[in-house]
Amino acid sequence: xxxxxxxxxRRLSVYLRFLEDSVTHGVRTISSQELARRGGTxxxxxxxxxxxxxxxxxxxxxxxxxxxxxxxxDILGLDREWRVIIIGAGKIGTAxxxxxxxxxxxxxxxxxxxxxARKIGSKWDGLVVRDIREVERDVPQELPxxxxxxxxxxxxxxxxxxxxxxxIEGILNFAPVQLKLPAHITVRxxxxxxxxxxxxxxxxxxxxSGEAQ
Amino acid sequence: xxxxxxxxxRRLSVYLRFLEDSVTHGVRTISSQELARRGGTxxxxxxxxxxxxxxxxxxxxxxxxxxxxxxxxDILGLDREWRVIIIGAGKIGTAxxxxxxxxxxxxxxxxxxxxxARKIGSKWDGLVVRDIREVERDVPQELPxxxxxxxxxxxxxxxxxxxxxxxIEGILNFAPVQLKLPAHITVRxxxxxxxxxxxxxxxxxxxxSGEAQ
DNA sequence: CTGAGCTTGTGAATTGATTCACAAAGTAGT
DNA sequence: ACTACTTTGTGAATCAATTCACAAGCTCAG
Ligand SMILES: NC(=O)c1ccc[n+]([C@@H]2O[C@H](COP(=O)([O-])OP(=O)(O)OC[C@H]3O[C@@H](n4cnc5c(N)ncnc54)[C@H](O)[C@@H]3O)[C@@H](O)[C@H]2O)c1
Ligand SMILES: NC(=O)c1ccc[n+]([C@@H]2O[C@H](COP(=O)([O-])OP(=O)(O)OC[C@H]3O[C@@H](n4cnc5c(N)ncnc54)[C@H](O)[C@@H]3O)[C@@H](O)[C@H]2O)c1
Numbered sequence: 001x002x003x004x005x006x007x008x009x010r011r012l013s014v015y016l017r018f019l020e021d022s023v024t025h026g027v028r029t030i031s032s033q034e035l036a037r038r039g040g041t042x043x044x045x046x047x048x049x050x051x052x053x054x055x056x057x058x059x060x061x062x063x064x065x066x067x068x069x070x071x072x073x074d075i076l077g078l079d080r081e082w083r084v085i086i087i088g089a090g091k092i093g094t095a096x097x098x099x100x101x102x103x104x105x106x107x108x109x110x111x112x113x114x115x116x117a118r119k120i121g122s123k124w125d126g127l128v129v130r131d132i133r134e135v136e137r138d139v140p141q142e143l144p145x146x147x148x149x150x151x152x153x154x155x156x157x158x159x160x161x162x163x164x165x166x167x168i169e170g171i172l173n174f175a176p177v178q179l180k181l182p183a184h185i186t187v188r189x190x191x192x193x194x195x196x197x198x199x200x201x202x203x204x205x206x207x208x209s210g211e212a213q
Numbered sequence: 214x215x216x217x218x219x220x221x222x223r224r225l226s227v228y229l230r231f232l233e234d235s236v237t238h239g240v241r242t243i244s245s246q247e248l249a250r251r252g253g254t255x256x257x258x259x260x261x262x263x264x265x266x267x268x269x270x271x272x273x274x275x276x277x278x279x280x281x282x283x284x285x286x287d288i289l290g291l292d293r294e295w296r297v298i299i300i301g302a303g304k305i306g307t308a309x310x311x312x313x314x315x316x317x318x319x320x321x322x323x324x325x326x327x328x329x330a331r332k333i334g335s336k337w338d339g340l341v342v343r344d345i346r347e348v349e350r351d352v353p354q355e356l357p358x359x360x361x362x363x364x365x366x367x368x369x370x371x372x373x374x375x376x377x378x379x380x381i382e383g384i385l386n387f388a389p390v391q392l393k394l395p396a397h398i399t400v401r402x403x404x405x406x407x408x409x410x411x412x413x414x415x416x417x418x419x420x421x422s423g424e425a426q
Numbered sequence: 427c428t429g430a431g432c433t434t435g436t437g438a439a440t441t442g443a444t445t446c447a448c449a450a451a452g453t454a455g456t
Numbered sequence: 457a458c459t460a461c462t463t464t465g466t467g468a469a470t471c472a473a474t475t476c477a478c479a480a481g482c483t484c485a486g
Contacts, residue, residue, distance in 0.1 A: 005443065009414050013407040017389055031463065040391040043463090044445055051465055059464040060452035076410050077417030091311055095304040096405075101389075107409055146412055170412045172405075176230055176314075178253040186415040188408045192309075192385075194226040195401045196297075196320055197289050199359055199383045201222050202399040204290030218473065244433065256433090257475055264435055272434040273482035 008049050009076070014039045015046065016072040023065050031062035082107045083144040085168075087159055089114040089122075089129045092174055093150035098125055110144060115151075132159070139166035146170040153177050221262050222289070227252045228259065229285040236278050244275035295320045296357040298381075300372055301364035302327040302335075302342045305387055309361060311338055323357060328364075345372070352379035359383040366390050 018038045022030055032043040032050075039046065050056055050063075053075050057063040073079050084107050086093050096102070097112050113132045114120055120131050130138070147168045151159050156175035163171065170186045173179055176193050231251045235243055245256040245263075252259065263269055263276075266288050270276040286292050297320050299306050309315070310325050326345045327333055333344045343351070360381045364372050369388035376384065383399045386392055389406050 004418075006411070007443075009411050010407055012414075013404075013410045014391060016410075017406075018391075033463085038391060040393075042445075044447095045443095047463090047465060048444075055465065057464050058452060059450070060454095060462045062463065075414070077413040078410065082409075082413060091308040095308040098304055101406060102409065105406060105409075106413075145416060146409070170416050172408055172412060178227060178231075178251060180253075184419075186412055186419075188412050188415075190403060190405055190408055191226075192403055193230075193314060193318060194223055195385055195403055196295075196315065196318075196359070197226045197229075197291065198219070198222050199385060199399055199401050200290040200295060200319075201225075201288070202401075203358060203383050205217075206397075206399075220473075246433085255475075257477095258473095260433090260435060261474075268435065270434050271482060272480070273432050273484095275433065 002052065004052055008052065011039060011041060011045070011049050012072055012076060015049075016069065016076065016078075019065055019069045019072065023069055027065050029058075029062040030065050030068070032057070035063070078106050080106065082146055083142070084109050084146045084148060085135075085139075085144045086112045086148045086150060087114075087132065087135070087163065088149065088151035088155075089116075089119045090150060090152075093148070094124065096148060096150065097127060107146070110142060111138065132162075135162065136166045139163070139168060144168065146172060148172045148174070150174045215265065217265055221265065224252060224254060224258070224262050225285055225289060228262075229282065229289065229291075232278055232282045232285065236282055240278050242271075242275040243278050243281070245270070248276070291319050293319065295359055296355070297322045297359045297361060298348075298352075298357045299325045299361045299363060300327075300345065300348070300376065301362065301368075302329075302332045303363060303365075306361070306363035307337065309363065310340060320359070323355060324351065345375075348375065349379045352376070352381060357381065359385060362386045362388060364388065 015035055018035065019030065032046040035046045036043040047057075050068075053071070056068050056071055084102070086097050086109060089097070089112050093112065093114075097109055102109065109127065112127050112129050113135055114129050115132045119129050122129050147163045147170070149156055149160060149163075149171055153175040156173065156177050157179060160171060160173070160179045160181060164181055164185055169184065171179065171181075171188070173187055173189045176191050178189075179187055181187060228248055231248065232243065245259040248259045249256040260270075263281075266284070269281050269284055297315070299310050299322060302310070302325050306325065306327075310322055315322065322340065325337075325340050325342050326348055327342050328345045332342050335342050360376045360383070362369055362373060362376075362384055366388040369386065369390050370392060373384060373386070373392045373394060377394055377398055382397065384392070384394075384401070386400055386402045389404050391402075392400055394400060
């Protein structure tokens with residue numbers, strides 16, 4: 001199968017969220033146009049995105065909402081539970097650990113780790129904060145799929161390497177640094193400072209930069 | 214001036230962070246190659262990105278770190294203070310309000326708003342949580358540049374429209390919905406669920422999807 | 427001052443993503 | 457069964473971003 005662009009996968013995620021919403025509101029079928037309107041794109045883009053994975057619609061009618069929802073879930077790998085650990089029980093790590101939106105979508109937070117003795121042993125939401133030194137023992141046993149990295153930026157690279165050493169293959173990195181890791185490790189970055197700076201640029205150069213989201 | 218790609222602006226942000234770091238460590242000049250290595254890209258890309266804005270380097274030598282840092286700040290509009298308000302004093306809003314990394318980079322959080330009577334009036338870090346109903350009065354007076362939107366997804370569209378009505382022109386949206394707003398409003402999204410789903414896709418389809426960050 | 431060795435800046439080439447445009451396939455009304 | 461109307465799926469065309477490749481500029485050693 002052809003390599004799928006990152007931007008396509010992102011859009012599928014957006015379509016999926018709107019589809020789920022539509023299904024719970026009793027919508028039966030949905031057109032590429034409607035999907036585009038809500039996803040902030042064009043109908044041709046929607047059809048092209050979906051066409052990479054198959055043919056889901058009926059001409060003259062649109063896409064069956066429930067079936068397409070299921071198909072997108074499959075495509076995105078959301079037809080299973082993902083085991084997630086959070087590394088760094090600080091401000092942002094705490095917010096993420098307590099956020100129920102993730103569990104709802106199949107991302108099950110199984111453990112939280114920190115290096116600070118004052119935090120280790122404290123509980124939220126039924127999760128006890130563990131000592132980061134236990135990560136090398138726990139990961140091979142509990143086999144988490146994804147680590148969410150919310151440690152201070154200076155620590156991020158070193159901690160990421162430890163995680164990889166322990167067997168982690170997917171990392172969601174919140175530290176504003178570019179991690180250097182072996183090629184078989186999948187990393188995604190959430191860089192809020194970058195987004196704010198993007199806003200700053202756009203607001204500063206309104207004429208020249210487009211206003212698109 | 215030519216329209217600058219979003220991806221370019223994002224990379225400038227990454228270069229800037231590494232440059233600041235280098236400057237504080239006493240580095241005088243830096244090559245496109247080194248910048249590329251740390252930014253996870255190629256040296257040609259770095260040079261092309263910078264060339265859109267001018268000619269900053271010296272052939273045979275590289276870029277003067279301090280000067281390039283200053284230039285990038287200028288380009289990104291970081292040579293001023295940005296006034297930021299946070300809407301929604303929940304889990305993620307609280308984490309952001311207490312994060313000092315933003316203030317450090319010139320994003321000054323001047324107020325936090327919420328709709329929940331139990332939260333209004335409480336304080337963190339010297340900021341008192343205000344009633345969202347005051348936003349229409351405050352914005353024209355205090356002229357914040359950017360609103361960070363951290364309210365529940367169902368509320369996001371309505372609250373965003375209120376903000377725009379009050380005069381806000383830049384929004385950093387954390388709710389996993391695509392906001393529909395007038396074209397002159399600049400919106401950036403931070404969608405963590407989308408990133409997690411991107412990881413899920415990548416881990417599920419390792420062979421077909423690239424491993425690139 | 428010269429030549430070896432780097433590194434930038436940038437057109438040209440290439441690769442990648444989006445948009446166009448339309449045949450094909452369906453629906454619905456009569 | 458026929459007509460008018462929708463909407464998909466997809467090659468082809470266009471638009472955009474990245475990579476290539478190299479002349480030109482600078483440093484430094486001798
Ligand atoms: N808080 C935010 O709103 C925000 C916004 C953008 C980016 N970030 C980034 O997210 C990261 C965390 O930010 P934060 O505000 O939560 O910081 P924080 O200081 O509140 O939390 C960091 C936590 O990591 C722990 N830690 C330190 N070293 C560790 C190690 N080796 N192993 C395990 N745990 C360790 C600390 O004990 C602390 O609990 C930083 O990189 C920051 O730049 C945060
Ligand atoms: N917490 C996370 O880690 C996380 C992660 C990803 C996305 N998000 C998204 O961020 C948003 C906020 O999440 P959260 O976990 O902080 O939720 P939360 O419920 O903890 O906080 C939301 C806050 O918004 C306030 N609010 C509600 N309606 C309002 C209104 N009309 N005006 C002003 N304030 C209002 C609520 O009183 C509450 O304090 C949601 O859209 C969520 O999907 C959160």
